[in-house]
Amino acid sequence: MPVGEEELKSLSKEKLIEVIKMFSRNWNTLDGLWFLAVEEEFGFEAAASLDEKVWEIEPVIEAKRIKALLDLSGGGPDSVVRAIDFMTWAPSFEYTWEKRPGKIIWTCTKCPPQEARKRKGLPENTCKPMGINCFDGLVKVIDPSVKVNCLVCPPDPHKDNLWCQWEFIG
Numbered sequence: 001m002p003v004g005e006e007e008l009k010s011l012s013k014e015k016l017i018e019v020i021k022m023f024s025r026n027w028n029t030l031d032g033l034w035f036l037a038v039e040e041e042f043g044f045e046a047a048a049s050l051d052e053k054v055w056e057i058e059p060v061i062e063a064k065r066i067k068a069l070l071d072l073s074g075g076g077p078d079s080v081v082r083a084i085d086f087m088t089w090a091p092s093f094e095y096t097w098e099k100r101p102g103k104i105i106w107t108c109t110k111c112p113p114q115e116a117r118k119r120k121g122l123p124e125n126t127c128k129p130m131g132i133n134c135f136d137g138l139v140k141v142i143d144p145s146v147k148v149n150c151l152v153c154p155p156d157p158h159k160d161n162l163w164c165q166w167e168f169i170g
Contacts, residue, residue, distance in 0.1 A: 024091035025112070031089075032113050035125075048126060055133040062087055063141035074143050076170035077104040083142045103169040105151070111163035114154065127164070128153040135166055146170040 011019065039047035066072065066086045072079045081097045081104050084090055094110030114124055128150060135148045146168050153164035 021091045024088060027088045028092050028112050032116055035113075048129070052129045052133060055130040056137065059087070059134045059137035060141055063138045067141055072142055074145070076143055077146055077168035080104070080139055080142050080146050080168050080170075081106060083138060087138070103167055105165060105167050107165045108163045109161050114163055124154045126155040128155065131164060131166070135168075139168070143170065 008016065008019070035047050035051055038050055063083055066083045070082070070086065072083055075082075084097075084106065092112050093108055095106060095108045097104050097106045114127070117123070117125055131153050132148070132150060139146045139148050147170065149167040149169065151165040151167055152158050152162065153166075158164070
């Protein structure tokens with residue numbers, strides 16, 4: 001049995017949820033620190049370019065694992081947003097999704113990486129290309145018939161309580 005498995009089994013459901021959220025924050029911290037280190041050493045453009053490459057690959061790997069674990073096949077936009085709920089980064093973000101005829105609108109209202117940049121006095125990350133890579137990769141694995149549209153994502157102008165918004169059509 002892997003180290004720590006017994007400890008995890010002994011935790012309450014509420015404590016396990018806290019642990020999952022902590023793991024998500026830790027993952028986001030590592031991602032942000034990596035980005036900042038590359039940005040400081042080589043500039044924002046280099047960091048953004050490398051980040052785009054990572055986000056072409058990582059969501060596909062994660063989506064395959066989620067699909068296998070949850071037995072997600074097809075299912076249209078419902079399966080896609082269900083998979084998003086299980087992405088490593090998701091538990092530390094705040095978002096909603098709204099079902100509309102033939103589509104689901106996913107809206108991020110709290111984005112820890114962007115909020116951390118603001119606290120440090122840095123400009124917003126132009127994360128739209130990363131988001132496109134993330135959601136395109138996820139959709140290709142979960143249900144390739146679903147189409148993804150970005151409604152708003154930095155560098156697009158946005159409201160204070162809305163970081164990005166995506167539409168999953170199927």
